[in-house]
Amino acid sequence: MTKIFIDPGHGGTDPGAQANGLREKDLTLSIALKLRNILNNEYEGHSLLLSRTTDKTLQLGERTTMANNWGANYLVSIHINAGGGTGFESYIYNGSYAGKAETNRLRGLVHDAIVSETGFQNRGKKEANFHMLRESNMHSVLTENGFIDHSADASKLKSDAFLTSIARGHAKGLARALGLKQKSGSGTYYRVVTGSFVTRQNADIQVNALKAKGFESFIEIYQQSGTTYYRVITGSYQSRANAEQQVTRLKNAGFESFIVTYTP
Numbered sequence: 001m002t003k004i005f006i007d008p009g010h011g012g013t014d015p016g017a018q019a020n021g022l023r024e025k026d027l028t029l030s031i032a033l034k035l036r037n038i039l040n041n042e043y044e045g046h047s048l049l050l051s052r053t054t055d056k057t058l059q060l061g062e063r064t065t066m067a068n069n070w071g072a073n074y075l076v077s078i079h080i081n082a083g084g085g086t087g088f089e090s091y092i093y094n095g096s097y098a099g100k101a102e103t104n105r106l107r108g109l110v111h112d113a114i115v116s117e118t119g120f121q122n123r124g125k126k127e128a129n130f131h132m133l134r135e136s137n138m139h140s141v142l143t144e145n146g147f148i149d150h151s152a153d154a155s156k157l158k159s160d161a162f163l164t165s166i167a168r169g170h171a172k173g174l175a176r177a178l179g180l181k182q183k184s185g186s187g188t189y190y191r192v193v194t195g196s197f198v199t200r201q202n203a204d205i206q207v208n209a210l211k212a213k214g215f216e217s218f219i220e221i222y223q224q225s226g227t228t229y230y231r232v233i234t235g236s237y238q239s240r241a242n243a244e245q246q247v248t249r250l251k252n253a254g255f256e257s258f259i260v261t262y263t264p
Contacts, residue, residue, distance in 0.1 A: 002046040002178050004039070005072035007132060008032035009079040012057025017082035020154035024080040025055065027157055031078050031145065034167035042171070043180040064135040074178060075140035076110070076170065077132040080157065081147045087121030088114055091142040093134050094127035106177040107141045113173030118165050119200060119221050119228070120146060143170070156200070161207040161232075164218045190243035192235040194250055194257045196222070203230035210234055213253045236262065 008028040010016030016024025029052070036048055049070050051063045067075050081089070090111040092103050108125060115122045123144075133140050145166050146153035156162045174180065194217065195206045203219050210217045210232070217234040234257065235246040243259050250257045 002074070002180065003049070003070060003072045004046055004174060004178070005049050005051070005067040005070065005075040005136075005138075006032050006035060007051040007063050007067070007075065007077040009077060011052050011055055014057060017080055017148045019082065019149035020151065020158075022080075022148050022154055022157055024082075024148060027080050027145075027148075027163065028078045029053075029055065030160075030163050031167050031170070034164050035078075035170045038167055038171040039174065039180070042183060043175055044183050045181050046178070060131040061135070064132060068135075068137045072136075072138050074106070074174070075132065075136045075138055076174065077130075077140070077142040078170070079142060079144050081144040082149045083147065084149060085123065085147050086150045086153050087123045088118065088146065089123035089126055089144045090114075091126050091128045091130060091133060091144070092140070094129055095134065099139065103139045103141075106139050109177040110141055110143070110170065110173030113176060114143065114145070114166065114169035117169030117172060117221065118145075118162070119230075156204070159204050159207060160211075161204070161218045165221075168218075189236045189238060189262045190240045191220075191233050191260050191262045192237075192243050192246045192250065192257050193231050193260055194234040194255050195232040197230045197232075198227065200230050203232050206232045210255065213255075215250065215253070215255075 010025035032050055051066055052058055090107055092107050111125050130142055132142055146157055148154055197203045207217050215234050217232050220231045220233050222229045222231050234250060237243040247257045
């Protein structure tokens, strides 16, 4: 059983970075909770522990002690960047230590999956002397998911569907890195697509319009013939009949949709 420790950065009296009406501590917690749900609902062969599941104050030492005492096999610390840049970057500890090559290999799988899932500008795979990386006894990565003080990144971070994309990128990367298996019976899904757009902004507009009518959705990045599309997914089902019922509900609400098959 692979033990994964998820650390939503900051919390409680420590808001982290703040800009554009957003607080880092809120975003990291939302991503972490979504990540927990995706891993538990879609994968098996692991157990999870979060450093916090509420808006709680925790010192850095408390977080690494919790992970070390639990005997975690992998630690991911989730953060939002600031400082005027844009895009995604990840970190491993910059010191010299046994297993660094493997830590870097695992980080590469997580990093690439997040960039692919979110469409973030790739700022690179980096190293730093961060406490969460230095004081943890297991392989670990710290992710910086967009810049809270960059208007375009902040606009994305205000979208619940985009936060789900960040979480799903983490989940896919962790699954590849740690060899997690899809739950039995979850091989093929029927996904309901309610719009496919060449710009993320138009996809976000559609997500908000669907939410206003009571339909939760998320954005999937899809490439075809060299063109990138942003598909709005409004339901994923193991039964085609259930997917067809969703298409009918959406049509009655004024949204044209179609069904595609998806194998994780």
